[in-house]
Amino acid sequence: MNVPRLAARILLGCLGIAGVTSASAAEPVLVIHGGAGVIRKGMDAQDESDAREAMAAALKAGHAQLMQGKPALDAVTAAITVLEDSPQFNAGKGAVFTHEGRNELDAAVMDGATLQAGAVAGVQTVRNPILLARTVMEKSPHVMMAREGAEAFAADNGITLVEPAYFRTEKRWQQLQKALKEEAGGQAHSDVETAKHFGTVGAVALDRxxxxxxxxxxxxxTNKRWGRIGDSPIIGAGTYADAGCAVSGTGWGEYYIRAVAAHDICARIKYAGQSVDEAAYAVINREIPLAGGNGGAIVLAADGHFAMPFNTDGMYRGWIGAxxxxxxxxxxxEPLPSR
Structure with missing residues (x-):
């Protein structure tokens, strides 16, 4: 039993924090993304088919947890684990390479009911960083761990470790070679897939x-240097959840960090009374582009409404209901049915 987590739920309930009530069961929903920035001309038919199949599998994995009455966090980690194991996405098996030719992985989770969170950064031997992030949340007094320390914690807690070569894919390796060549020649990146700041996977869920x-x-x-960390593992920047709102972002991380993007979306909903669509649009399609960044996000509210804004040519995205x-x-x- 996770005593701190249980105590947090009890305390929030006793204090009457919004969203932590004994109201009737909600209709579960799971929303995922596999990264913004994708463009049609850079994807062949097989790549597209594989990506769609992986997203559908991730949605079904998370949905199975929700239908068993499991908490939203179980659905989120189940869905993201599938995406991390799929080489189509920039996470886990399909991660991009650093300037030095390594795969350095970041992840974070947050439980909106308790405001507990866990994150890891720069790990190189953890097969599923999302599971380690959750373990940091549930089995340590900390929120974020990095690099060798995070990997030692993973080993101590039975998290599956792999050799660094596990993460190598030829597609990502060639993207690095192209980026290095363009960098050496002082050229701008010639295509979106090689561009530095795209690619992430994420999930948000509402349970019963x-x-x-x-x-x-x-x-x-791609081609990141000096131990660079983006927004994804930073609570409030690329990942955030509270009683009324859950957000996972994808895009140019430096701008999401500066904007505290994920938290800003939820704050607009909570304090300004904006709708999910209004809040998501304001941050993703107005504030971040005005600052010079781009990307997308998935946003889910406690009433089950969600938004999937992005300002790029595409974003891997999907949802599943009851x-x-x-x-x-x-x-x-591309048409996508809404609830």
């Missing part, structure tokens, strides 16, 4: 108790 959770996992930026039918989309303008 009306509780929310969020999680994000990433390989970061009926168990996964809905996925990739490109801008």
């Amino acid at each position: 108790d009306g509780h929310l959770a969020a999680g994000t996992s990433t390989g970061g930026m 009926d168990g039918v996964p809905h996925v989309a990739i490109f801008a303008g």
Whole structure:
């Protein structure tokens, strides 16, 4: 039993914090993303099919948890684990390479019902960083661990470790070679996939108790240097959840950090009374682009409404409700049924 987590739930309930009530069961919903920035011309038919299949599998994995009455956090980690194991996305198996030719992985989770959170940064041997982030939250007094310390904690807690070579894919390796060549020649990146700041996976979920959770996992930026950490593992920047709102972002992390983007979306909903669509649009499609950044996010409210804003040519995205039918989309303008 996680005593701190249980105590936090009891305390929040006793204090009457919004969203922590014994109200009737909510209708579960799970929303995922697999990164913004995708463009149609850079994707062949097999890549597209594989990505859609992986997203559908992730949605079904998370949905199964929700239908068993499990908490939102279980659905989030189940969905993200599938995406981390799929080489189509910049997380886990499909992570991009650093300047030095390594895969350095970041992840975070947050439980909206208790405001507890866990994160890891710069790990190189953890097969599923999202599971380690959750373990940091549940089995340590800390919120974030990094690099060798995080990996030692993983080993102590039975988290699956792999050789660094596990994460290598030829596609990502070639993207690094292209980026290095362009960098050496002083050229701008010639395509979105090679661009430094795209790619992440994430999930947000609402469970039958009306509780929310969020999680994000990433390989970061192609050709990143000096131990760079982006927004994904930073609570409030790329990942955030409270009683009324859950957010996972994807995009140019430096701008999401400066904007405290994930928290800002939830704060607009909580304090300014904005709708999910209004708050998400204001931050993702106005504030971040005005500052010079771009990307997208998935946002889910406690009433089950959600938004998937992005300002790039596409974003891997999808959702699933109580009926168990996964809905996925990739490109801008592609129809995606709403609730």
